[in-house]
Amino acid sequence: MSQDKTLVLEMADRKSAAAKESAYLIVISGRAIGKMFKLAGDEMLVGRSPDAHVFLDDDGVSRRHARIERTDAGALALVDLQSTNGTWLGGRRIDRHVLEDGDKFQIGPATVLRFSYQDALEEQFQQQLYESATRDGLTGLYNKRFFLDRLEQEFGYGVRHRTPLSLILFDIDHFKQVNDTCGHPVGDAVLEELAARVSDLLRVEDIFCRYGGEEFAIIMRESSPDKAYRAAERVRRAVASRPFVHDGRSHAITISAGVATLDGTNLPSSAALIAEADRHLYAAKQAGRNRVGAHLVALGG
Numbered sequence: 001m002s003q004d005k006t007l008v009l010e011m012a013d014r015k016s017a018a019a020k021e022s023a024y025l026i027v028i029s030g031r032a033i034g035k036m037f038k039l040a041g042d043e044m045l046v047g048r049s050p051d052a053h054v055f056l057d058d059d060g061v062s063r064r065h066a067r068i069e070r071t072d073a074g075a076l077a078l079v080d081l082q083s084t085n086g087t088w089l090g091g092r093r094i095d096r097h098v099l100e101d102g103d104k105f106q107i108g109p110a111t112v113l114r115f116s117y118q119d120a121l122e123e124q125f126q127q128q129l130y131e132s133a134t135r136d137g138l139t140g141l142y143n144k145r146f147f148l149d150r151l152e153q154e155f156g157y158g159v160r161h162r163t164p165l166s167l168i169l170f171d172i173d174h175f176k177q178v179n180d181t182c183g184h185p186v187g188d189a190v191l192e193e194l195a196a197r198v199s200d201l202l203r204v205e206d207i208f209c210r211y212g213g214e215e216f217a218i219i220m221r222e223s224s225p226d227k228a229y230r231a232a233e234r235v236r237r238a239v240a241s242r243p244f245v246h247d248g249r250s251h252a253i254t255i256s257a258g259v260a261t262l263d264g265t266n267l268p269s270s271a272a273l274i275a276e277a278d279r280h281l282y283a284a285k286q287a288g289r290n291r292v293g294a295h296l297v298a299l300g301g
Contacts, residue, residue, distance in 0.1 A: 021117045022038055022039070022040070022118065023076055023099075023115070023116075023117055024036050024037060024038055024039060024115075024116050024118055025037045025113045025114070025115060025116075026113060026116060027056075027111065027112070027113055028104065028112050028113065028114050030056070030058055030111035031058055031111070031149055031153060032056065032111075034133050037053065037054045039068055039076060041053075041070075042069065042070045043067060043069050043070070044068040044069075045064060045066075045067055046066040046067065046068060046107065047061055047062055047063050047065035047066065047081075047083075048061045048062060048063045048065070049063040052064075054068070054113075056111055057153045057157065058107075058108060059156060060085050060108030060109040060110055061085070061107050061108040062081070062084050062085070062108070064081050064083075065080070065087070065107055066078060066079060066080050066081055066087050066107065067079045067081055068099075075099070076098070076099045077096055077098045077099065078094070078096070078097045078099055079095070079096045080093075080096070083107075083108070084108075085108040085109055086108075087105060087106070088105060088106040089103065089104070089105040089106070099115045101116060102114065102116065133145070134146040138192060138210075139191055139192055139195035140195065141199075141208050141210045142207060142208065142209040142210070143210060144209065144210070144211055144212055147207075147211060147217055147219070148270075150207055151167070151217075151219055151273070152270045154207075154270075155269070155270040157221070158262045159262070159265065164222060164224050164263045165219070165221055165222075165223070165261065165262040165273070166223040166225065166227070166228030166259060166260070166261040166262075167217065167219060167220070167228075167273050167277045168217065168218040168220065168232045168257055168258070168259050168277065169215065169216070169217050169258050169274070169277040169278055170215070170216055170217075170218075170232070170235065170255045170256060170257035170281065171213075171215040171216065171256065171281070172190070172191075172194070172214040172253060172255055173253075173254045173255060173285075173290060175187065175190075175213075178190060182249070186246050186247075186249075186251070189244070190246070190253060191210075194216075194239060194253070194255075195216075197238055198216070198218075198238065198239070201231075201235060202218065205221055206219065206220050206221075206231075207219040217277075218231070218232075218235075223261070225259065225261040225263070225295065228259045228261060228294075229259050229292060229294050232257045232259050232294075235255070235257065236254075236255055236257060236290065236291070239253055239254060240252075240253070240254045240255075240290060254289060254290035255290070256284040256285045256289045256290065256291060256292075256293070257281060257284060257291075257293065258277045258279065258281030258282070258284060258292070258294070259280060259295075260274075260276035260277035260279075260280060260294075260295070261295075276295070279293075280293035280294055281293060
């Protein structure tokens, strides 16, 4: 066959593919940039309320900010629910607007969403973009960028609702020696297994992140200092309890951890919460490693 001749292939029916398109809202500006919300059903709440279908944890967004509703003709309409900061489209504040593919609208002062119809391939591509922006490529955990953004959101939630927020920071003891003596492939294998081992111990609502290198962070909403300390101890024991095996060789690994808790208004910012946890992590290392450092631990209850 001539190399200049184009091979003719059967293609999927375009009408069939179009029929499988679904409606989405995509955050294009704001804290959750890149996040997608599939719009299914006849009525969907948009806002800061935890039960919102389109949940936007932004102080400028009302708890019940807007609603997406299906019209009699089958289209989707955006309805403002008398929100504090308004819903804006094309530079004007709106009460109701029938959405068209590509519409961009602003919820409150900072969050912008785009309405779009997408097929399964486009949805997968968009999700991969979001995952690549928020996930660590080696361990699959959330990355530092996501951690910093989410911690700020959770800190704000804890202050608003007067609920405790705990942070565990930990890193692998003498990890440089693992890389230097065994090589980086072994170091990478240890990081992957550690991430999997620790993930199995956490609650669904806990947020586990790779903070950098051999450093990790766990955000624990509504967790007292004692509860967070116990969780950190479980993690420490799970890592130290059995060796990490790679290519038939066994490696004894331990971690040191620091725990800090926002409880009321004892800390001024999320950065201060990180600094407090890091201070206790440093103290744990100074005390001999393979231990958890915390300000106050009330065990026995």
